[in-house]
Amino acid sequence: MKHELEDDILDVLVSKEEIQQCTQELADRLTEDYKGRRPLLIGILKGACPFLCDLMQAMPIDISLDFMSVSSYGASSSSTGEVRILKDLDTSVQDREIIIVEDIIDSGNTLFYLKNLLLSRGAKSVELVTLLNKPDRRTRDIEVKYIGKSIPDHFVVGYGLDFNETYRNLPYIGILKPEVYS
Numbered sequence: 470m471k472h473e474l475e476d477d478i479l480d481v482l483v484s485k486e487e488i489q490q491c492t493q494e495l496a497d498r499l500t501e502d503y504k505g506r507r508p509l510l511i512g513i514l515k516g517a518c519p520f521l522c523d524l525m526q527a528m529p530i531d532i533s534l535d536f537m538s539v540s541s542y543g544a545s546s547s548s549t550g551e552v553r554i555l556k557d558l559d560t561s562v563q564d565r566e567i568i569i570v571e572d573i574i575d576s577g578n579t580l581f582y583l584k585n586l587l588l589s590r591g592a593k594s595v596e597l598v599t600l601l602n603k604p605d606r607r608t609r610d611i612e613v614k615y616i617g618k619s620i621p622d623h624f625v626v627g628y629g630l631d632f633n634e635t636y637r638n639l640p641y642i643g644i645l646k647p648e649v650y651s
C-alpha cells in the first residue's frame with residue numbers, strides 16, 4: 470500500500486537498500502574497532518531509533534545501550550542553536566567507551582554539546598556515528614569518525630527523521646517538498 474504521506478515527498482534521497490548497505494558497512498567498522506571493549510551505545514532520541522536498532526543488530530560484539538533525548542529543532546526546519554536535555558542517561562559514563570548514535574549531523578550543535586558533556590562526566594572516549602551528514606550546514610567544528618552518507622543541503626525526512634513529529638516511519642529517506650515546511 471502507498472504510504473499516506475508519500476505525496477509530500479519530492480524525491481527519495483536514500484533508498485531502503487542503500488540505508489541497509491551503509492548500516493552494514495558502519496557496523497563492520499565499529500565491530501572491528503570495538504571488539505573486546507564493551508562500548509556503551511547512546512542513541513539520541515527520537516530520530517536515531519530506526520538506525521540504532523538496525524546498527525546494533527549488525528554488530529556481533531558485547532555492547533550496552535542507553536538513550537538520551539535532546540532537542541534543538543522542535544517545530545522548525547533549522548537548529549535553534551540551543552540544546553535542551555529532555556531525558557538523561559540511566560548509566561554512568563565514567564571510564565566507558567562511548568559511541569553516540571545519530572541519524573543526522575546538520576549544524577553539529579547537538580553532537581558538539583553532547584560530546585563535551587560526556588567527556589566532562591568522565592567518559593574514557595567518545596566517538597560519533599551518524600547515518601547522514603550534511604557538511605554544508607556545519608557551524609561547529611567536530612570530528613565525526615563514522616559517517617554513513619554525506620548528503621546535500623535539503624531538509625530530509627523518514628527512517629526516524631521528522632518534520633514537526635511527522636514522517637519518522639517512512640522506510641526510506643526522502644526530500645520534503647519545500648511547500649510543506651515553508
Ligand SMILES: O=P(O)(O)OC[C@H]1O[C@H](OP(=O)(O)OP(=O)(O)O)[C@H](O)[C@@H]1O
Nearest residue numbers: 514515516540541542575576577578579
Ligand atoms: O547537527 P544538528 O543541527 O544539531 O542537528 C542534528 C540533530 O537534530 C535532529 O534531532 P531533533 O532535535 O530534531 O530531535 P528528534 O531526533 O527527536 O527529531 C537529529 O536527530 C539530530 O539529533
Ligand code: HPA
Nearest residue numbers: 575623624625626630631
Ligand atoms: O534534514 C533534517 N531533517 C530532519 N531533522 C533534521 N535535523 C537536522 N537536520 C534535519
Ligand SMILES: [Mg+2]
Nearest residue numbers: 516542543631
Ligand atoms: Mg527532529
